[in-house]
Amino acid sequence: MTVYKKSIKTRLVLFLVSFVVVSALFAISFLTLNASKSNAAGDFINGYRFGISFSVLAGLIYYIIYYYLILQSEEKLRKSYIDETDERKIMIAQKAGSNGMGLVVLGLAIASVISSFFDDKVSITLIITCLVTVLIHSGLKLYYKNKF
């Protein structure tokens, strides 16, 4: 449990640093709100950049508060530890290819944001690919959850 507590503290620090970085990106996306061409695709890309940085920021805030609260209570820490190391959950994640799929989705999301500054079509294609990958992964997880 000591090792797990230490890993939670490390995650908390990493998330706090990420919060600062993403806040800067959020500010940039807000300032470049009208950077893309003023057409349907351009407006969509503007909204996408703004929305994705906002949702990442919201996610980071949620996990910072969550990990902080976990560190205050031994029982919550134990529940969180059990939840993360549950063998059935790990098996389902392995069968659904969670690690690989997660990296692919992250890569596609980052690529879609970067490409949005250069080409709208490429960015939209990457967004759709990312969404389809998430759907496939979610379907696989649901299938294995019901199977086991």
Add this chain to the structure above:
Amino acid sequence: MKTKIQELRKQRKLSQEDLAMAVGVSRQTITSLEREKYTASLILAYKISKYFGVTIEEIFDFSDVEEK
């Protein structure tokens, strides 16, 4: 794999959550074990048998395991 986990748990008036916390797994894992949808690992089987104070063979039914 058939198990006697539910039977032993009810004898001791434990909830699935209580047993799950005691052996370090989620309640969903205990549910899946009792429904015979999931087969426990050796470590989990050992933890459960140790918790109930019986042998692994007394909890898990190996008669369905076919020899190849």
